[in-house]
Amino acid sequence: xxxxxxxxxxxxxxxxxxxxxxxxxxxxxxxxxxxxxxxxxxxxxxxxxxxxxxxxxxxxxxxxxxxxxxxxxxxxxxxxxxxxxxxxxxxxxxxxxxxxxxxxxxxxxxxxxxxxxxxxxxxxxxxxxxxxxxxxxxxxxxxxxxxxxxxxxxxxxxxxxxxxxxxxxxxxxxxxxxxxxxxxxxxxxxxxxxxxxxxxxxxxxxxxxxxxxxxxxxxxxxxxxxxxxxxxxxxxxxxxxxxxxxxxxxxxxxxxxxxxxxxxxxxxxxxxxxxxxxxxxxxxxxxxxxxxxxxxxxxxxxxxxxxxxxxxxxxxxxxxxxxxxxxxxxxxxxxxxxxxxxxxxxxxxxxxxxxxxxxxxxxxxxxxxxxxxxxxxxxxxxxxxxxxxxxxxxxxxxxxxxxxxxxxxxxxxxxxxxxxxxxxxxxxxxxxxxxxxxxxxxxxxxxxxxxxxxxxxxxxxxxxxxxxxxxxxxxxxxxxxxxxxxxxxxxxxxxxxxxxxxxxxxxxxxxxxxxxxxxxxxxxxxxxxxxxxxxxxxxxxxxxxxxxxxxxxx
Numbered sequence: 001x002x003x004x005x006x007x008x009x010x011x012x013x014x015x016x017x018x019x020x021x022x023x024x025x026x027x028x029x030x031x032x033x034x035x036x037x038x039x040x041x042x043x044x045x046x047x048x049x050x051x052x053x054x055x056x057x058x059x060x061x062x063x064x065x066x067x068x069x070x071x072x073x074x075x076x077x078x079x080x081x082x083x084x085x086x087x088x089x090x091x092x093x094x095x096x097x098x099x100x101x102x103x104x105x106x107x108x109x110x111x112x113x114x115x116x117x118x119x120x121x122x123x124x125x126x127x128x129x130x131x132x133x134x135x136x137x138x139x140x141x142x143x144x145x146x147x148x149x150x151x152x153x154x155x156x157x158x159x160x161x162x163x164x165x166x167x168x169x170x171x172x173x174x175x176x177x178x179x180x181x182x183x184x185x186x187x188x189x190x191x192x193x194x195x196x197x198x199x200x201x202x203x204x205x206x207x208x209x210x211x212x213x214x215x216x217x218x219x220x221x222x223x224x225x226x227x228x229x230x231x232x233x234x235x236x237x238x239x240x241x242x243x244x245x246x247x248x249x250x251x252x253x254x255x256x257x258x259x260x261x262x263x264x265x266x267x268x269x270x271x272x273x274x275x276x277x278x279x280x281x282x283x284x285x286x287x288x289x290x291x292x293x294x295x296x297x298x299x300x301x302x303x304x305x306x307x308x309x310x311x312x313x314x315x316x317x318x319x320x321x322x323x324x325x326x327x328x329x330x331x332x333x334x335x336x337x338x339x340x341x342x343x344x345x346x347x348x349x350x351x352x353x354x355x356x357x358x359x360x361x362x363x364x365x366x367x368x369x370x371x372x373x374x375x376x377x378x379x380x381x382x383x384x385x386x387x388x389x390x391x392x393x394x395x396x397x398x399x400x401x402x403x404x405x406x407x408x409x410x411x412x413x414x415x416x417x418x419x420x421x422x423x424x425x426x427x428x429x430x431x432x433x434x435x436x437x438x439x440x441x442x443x444x445x446x447x448x449x450x451x452x453x454x455x456x457x458x459x460x461x462x463x464x465x466x467x468x469x470x471x472x473x474x475x476x477x478x479x480x481x482x483x484x485x486x487x488x489x490x491x492x493x494x495x496x497x498x499x500x501x502x503x504x505x506x507x508x509x510x511x512x513x514x515x516x517x518x519x520x521x522x523x524x525x526x527x528x529x530x531x532x533x534x535x536x537x538x539x540x541x542x543x544x545x546x547x548x549x550x551x552x553x554x
Contacts, residue, residue, distance in 0.1 A: 003037025010043065014053060022053040033065065038074035039111070041065045045077065049090075063090050070102065075109030078102045079118045082125065096135030100126065120154035123147070127162070131169075137282055139179070140170040179282065180245055183256070184211040190257045192229050193459035197437065197521035200225050200421045203232040211249035216241035218421060225421035226524035228437070238420045261286040263294035278302060425528060426490030433490045437525040442486075452478060453506055455519055467509055478505050491528035495537050499523065503531035 006028045013025030026047065032040025047055040048062030069077035081092075082102035088094035103122045106112060112119040127146035130139050144166035151159040188210040195206075201223030204214060216239045227235065235241070258267040259275050262283045268275055275284035278291065281302045285291040291298075328338050426435040444454040448466060452475060455465040469475045481498040493499045503523055507516045523531050 001037055003032040003035030003040050006032035006035065007037055007040045007043060010040075019054065026053050026055060036072075038069040038072035038077065041069035041072070042074050042077045045069060045080075059090065073105065073109060075106045075112035075122075076115045076118045078106035078109065079122045079125075082106065082122070086125065096129060098135070100129050100135040103129075116154050120150045120156075120159075123150035123153065124159070124162075127166075131166075137277070137279065140166055141179075144170055177245065181212075181243070182282070184245070184249075186257050186259065187251055187254055188212065195229070196456050196458045196518055197226045197228050197525040199223060199521070199524075200227055200232065200235060203227065203229070207232075207243070208249065209251045211245060211252060212243045213246050213249075214241040215244060219419070221419050222421035224530075225419070225425050225528070226521045227421065227425060228525070231421075231424050231436070231525075234424045235421050238424065259284050261290055262298065263290040422491065422528065425525060433486060433488065433527065435490050435526060435528070437522065438486070438490075438527070441526060453482075455506075455510070455515065455522060457518070465510075465515070467506055469505060469509070474505060478502065481505075485527055493527040494529035494533070496529075496534055497537045498534075499527060499529055499531045500534035500537065 010025045010028030010032060013021045013028065029040055029043045029047070033044045034040075042065070045062045045065035047053050048058045048065060051057040066077050066080055070081040079102070082099040084090045084092040085095045085099040085102065103126045106122045107119060107126070112122070123146045127143040127150065129135055130143035130146065132138065144163065147159050147162045147166055151163060188207065191206060191210065198206075200218050204218060204223070207214065214236065216236075218235070218239070222235070236243075258269040260267045261271075261275060262278075262285055264286060266286050271286055275286060276288070276291070277284055278298070283298060283302065285294070425437070426433065440456070441454060444456075444464075445451055448454070450468060451466040452469045453467045455467060457464050469478055478501075481501045484498045485493050485502060503519065507519055510516050510519060520531055
């Protein structure tokens with residue numbers, strides 16, 4: 001490119017550092033600039049702005065030359081222009097988003113290899129923007145990547161310390177925690193779509209497989225209760241169970257499903273391109289149209305995830321800390337004073353959410369309940385489990401993390417004798433069976449009088465399966481057994497023959513083992529008992545003579 005040789009000659013005269021050669025060096029830089037070479041324009045810009053090499057200061061001309069060089073893609077000029085936009089100097093309005101783009105363009109310019117200082121500073125600037133979420137999404141992982149790159153280009157004590165700080169923040173920060181939860185949830189969503197009802201114990205095992213450990217485990221009786229996923233989340237709410245992220249989990253090597261649009265569920269594989277992301281919470285969308293259409297539904301979710309990702313304390317978290325009698329001692333171990341604590345307390349953000357909206361944090365979740373997680377379909381998690389290596393990083397930075405301050409917050413004390421899963425399933429303590437699954441079944445039968453029974457299939461199936469018994473006497477017998485079951489409280493069908501007979505008549509028309517298992521789990525959810533355990537039971541009060549009498553009457 002014309003002008004490069006003039007720029008290089010001018011640079012040789014500048015390196016001599018002798019004032020008597022400054023004028024000659026300026027002339028070569030000027031020639032390069034007049035020939036339109038961006039490095040010549042950059043060199044002239046610096047002289048006009050700094051008054052170097054004997055050149056008088058001319059800010060307007062310097063800004064113009066720097067802008068020309070940046071427009072031509074000159075890395076060092078892009079860095080300087082980005083710095084001006086960050087600081088709001090040299091006639092530039094503050095614009096972190098535009099500065100972020102310029103820094104990214106700067107580090108991609110091959111010529112930056114000859115300007116290691118500007119390259120390292122560009123990387124550090126990108127790291128700081130990622131740390132604070134200015135002009136880009138907040139990510140300690142991305143910030144750490146930029147700091148490490150800066151350390152390779154130009155090692156310094158600053159970047160070494162920054163790397164350690166980022167490693168610690170990456171572990172403790174809500175931002176990375178939520179991102180990791182979202183990644184694990186991609187596997188969970190796909191597996192959960194293949195399930196309509198299953199035992200609470202199986203749900204806990206599925207969550208554990210996908211990397212979600214619960215702070216509370218179900219009791220033996222609770223584990224056997226059949227629930228859908230909404231019931232699982234409601235049990236978590238009642239039990240005060242918080243999801244935590246262990247460092248290792250069984251499904252961590254499973255293939256990661258293709259990212260899907262939050263609105264229409266189309267995947268990147270189907271779309272053939274990468275998903276766009278919500279700026280605030282990183283929810284994926286196939287395009288702006290889907291994002292706008294989904295905004296009313298997505299807005300409360302976005303606010304909740306932002307609250308979970310944010311590092312500012314809420315009044316819930318501060319109240320939790322105040323309850324600790326040894327708070328001052330623990331703060332001192334971490335390198336902070338009670339004065340620092342009081343300053344933070346005076347600038348708390350208030351949780352403005354009402355009872356019906358999404359909690360802003362796990363503490364708010366415990367106070368207001370997890371019902372909105374079902375309603376809006378999002379995931380909040382507690383803290384991840386810290387490793388000894390991560391604790392050592394904190395010690396290297398002068399912060400000792402007390403064990404009890406990094407455990408996931410547990411819910412309120414629970415009555416171990418209460419079967420909370422059963423309460424979730426049947427909805428009331430006694431009397432008529434008022435379980436949600438049975439109410440759903442009865443509503444479907446009322447809408448479709450031709451159905452004998454409806455098997456509700458999971459989300460990955462095209463449609464639910466309506467079952468019709470074609471034998472008239474069989475249909476009548478089924479109705480007698482069904483009416484008997486519907487009339488007793490939830491759980492009272494355990495050990496009774498009618499439940500087995502209902503299952504046996506229905507499963508004969510299903511064929512595959514998969515659907516028979518689904519039927520078994522659904523009946524367990526509807527009536528609170530396992531039909532297979534009732535196979536050898538007696539009819540109880542409902543004896544076969546009574547059945548014969550009713551059949552004859554019909």
